[in-house]
Structures are given as C-alpha cells and as structure tokens.
Amino acid sequence: MNRKTSIIIVTYNNLEYTKNCLDNIKKYTDPSSYEIIVIDNNSTDETRKYLKKRKDIKVIFNDSNLGFPKACNQGIKQKEKDNDVLLLNNDTIVTTNWLNNLKTCLYSKDDIGAAGAVCNQNENRQGVDFSYDDLEKMQQFALENNISNPARWEEKIFLIGFCLLIKKEVIDNLKTLDEAYSPGYIEDNDLSLRIVKLDYKLMLCHDCFIHHFLGTAFRKDLTKFYKILNKNREYFYHKWKFNTFSFDEIKTASFPLIEKPTKILELNAGIGVTILELKYKYKNIIIEGVEEDSNKRDISKHITTIYKNINDAKEYFYDYILIGNLLEQIKNPKLFLESLGKHLTPNGYIIGEFSNYSNIKTINKIINGYCKDIFKDKINFFSIDDYKRLLEDTSYKEKRFFKWYENNSEEEKKLLATIKNENIIYTYYTFKIKKEDF
DSSP states (O other): OOOOOEEEESSSHHHHHHHHHHHHHHHHSGGGGGEEEEEHHHHHOHHHHHHHHHHEEEEEEESSSSOOOHHHHHHHHSTTTTTTEEEEOEEEEOTTTHHHHHHEEEHTTEEEEEEEBBSSSSSGOOSSOOOOHHHHHHHHHHHHOOOOGGGGGGEESOOOEEEEEEOOOHHHHHHHGGGGGTTTTSSSHHHHHHHHHHTTTEEEEEEEEEEEEEOOSGGGGGGHHHHHHHHHHHHHHHHHSSOGGGGGGGGGGGGOOSSSSSEEEEEEEEEHHHHHHHHSSSSOEEEEOEEEOOHHHHHTTTTTTTESGGGTTTTOOEEEEEETTTTTSSOHHHHHHHHHHGGGGEEEEEEEEEEESSSSHHHHHHTOOOOOOHHHHOOOOOOHHHHHHHHHSSSSSEEEEEEEEOOOOOOHHHHHHHHHGGGGOEEEEEEEEEEOOO
C-alpha cells in the first residue's frame, strides 16, 4: 500500500524536543511517504517563531492551549483526504525504518486498524529489553531492532498514543478523538477501545522502536497532572462502565507455570489483556475466557471466545484454567475448585494467585490507614498455610506453591528490619494443581 501518512504533532513549548522530532523524521523517513501537520497550543517560548520558518510542514497556531485531543482533531481535519493518520508526540525521536515497519504491519491484514511502536518506557508493556546511554547508541540499537518481522507483531487491547498509526478507513469512521478528555490523558485508551469495537485489531510492532523522552508539560506539575488524570478516569468510567485499571489486569505471575499448552481458559478475563499476551507468547493455541461483567465482555468478545459463565464452556476441555485470585472472592473455594475438574483434560492444571496479607506492603498500608483497596472485593483472607490446607483437602495432586515479591520502598525496608519474619517479604503467591482422574 503506497498510501501517504499524515503525521500529527501537537506542540506546547519544549522547542528542543520539537526540533529533534522534526529533524529525525526528515532524516529517517522517505520524504514522499508523509506530510507533517503541527498544531501549536499557544507556546510561550521560541516554538512558534521556529515553526513559522519551517516551509516543509503545515502549521496550525492556536490562540490558547486547547489540549491534546482537540489539537489532534484539528490536525486530522487538515490532513490530505486519502492519507492514514499517525499521532506522534513531539518528545519522540524516530529511527531507521520506523514508518515503513508500522505500515507493513498495518497493511498486512484488512482487519488491522492501528499499529504502534515500542520505546524506552515500559508503560502498557510497550518497553524494550535493551538500554543505552546516549542517542547515538539508541540509533544503533534501533537499527538492529527495526527489521520487519511479523512474528514480532503483538495484538493489544490498547496502544499508547505517543506513536500510533491509524488506517484511513478507521479514522474516517471514528472522525475524531473524544475531546471530553481534554487537556489530555486516557484519550488513547478510549480511542483504542473504539477501534476494537469496530472489529479492527491493534498491533504493537516490536520491530519498530523509537525513543520517548516522556517530557510533557502535564507531568511537570504533579498536582495538576493527577487532578487531570482523576477527572479523565471518572469520565472514562462513566462512558465505558469499567475503570482504567482494567488495562492492567494481567495474570503475569501465572505465566511461568504454563508449559506447552494447546488450550487455555481464563476466568475473570476482563477486557482480554491476559488473553492477548498469552496469544503472543504461545503461537497457534486456543485461549478462551469467562467474564461475568457484560461491559468488559463487550470488549473482550472482539478478541476471542468469551463466556458469561464457565458452565457455558462445558463441552470443552482445557490444559490450563487460570483463575487469578478468585479464591479470595468466593464463599466456598473448595467446592469451586472441585467443580473446575470437569473442564480439564486428564492431565490438566489449575493455576491461581493470591495475596500475602502479612506482606510488608500491606502492613505499611494498614499502619498508614490505607485499608480500603486492600480489602476491596475480598471475602477470604487466607494465609499461605490456609491455602495449603485448602488444596490438600481437594482431589487434585501435585500441589505446588511459588513466592513472588516486589521492590520495597525505603520506608518498607526500615519496617522489614524491625520484623524478623521471612514471610513478610513476599507480596503474593501462585499455585499450580494437577487434575486427578475424576
């Protein structure tokens, strides 16, 4: 596909970022493949003066700071009619083959609606496993990384808007970003879900790396930043009927316990974050889900088979059933575990996760009066010994436990020094049990 790309860049001060961004686009991109549209939100430094001198870009000068979504919409309206749209933050530095690789992915299948890049920040698990000390080394890493490879394209439920290429047909359907998120943040979560609901896929291109400074003006004033963030979270919840933390609901602690699966069922599948990561990790396997929340199910049904209730899946048999922390949320965990056996293959496994409520992080929260989130949606507050007794009392075998911990703050380290109990180190546990012949 030889369709051109309209690169939409919003600026507000930070002139050096903008210069680097524009110069590197010119250096690393075929000049016949794109146009640049810059929307300046009334910068007070030398940005406007600089942009006026650039004859190779389109510029829109706003008389006030309209925020990111509104400015992007201005740019979209000014693009050449048949172009795709690429949203690009001005605090990015592009690299060799960046746009070609995004376009190769975007046009590899009709049902791919948008493609995004990886970067040096790991928000939304869009980071890379290499690091560098300077931008020259960064470009060398990018040269080695940016070799187009379909095996490195990962379907996601959400792509961050720092570098997001959107197919013309999709943007023509959606028209605009939701300006209710102005001045910015969470509009890309919203945009991603709108694309998914059109039955298009979002693809993260691990073969397209760019550098992201993450130096927006919003983040410089944290009080203002969190005020905007909380306002937009509330609006998102009002619109979608689930909160933005659903994008982080992933059972990564269960992943190391999965070996050569052919079919997996995830309970409490949410909007499909775990399912998509497992699809990328294990090629050509069947992964289905169960999600009672109709609003979340309305999203995840676009990526795989999702059941409202596990009994709807009674005709299928799974190598693994991932239950997350469900044993903390149900009244009869033993009966629940036993009922899952009929859905497993003869040597199938159940993998679960549970919190360690005697962990130093929990203790610290209780000391400081933050108890609400700890006990939310929980019925059972079992210790590791409680879980061992529970599993011993079931008809499963090969009951194995695994310990996990997170890095501690300085305050938590001081508390650790006063409490002589190894168990408080671990944040949570996972367990793996194997089916007996029922």
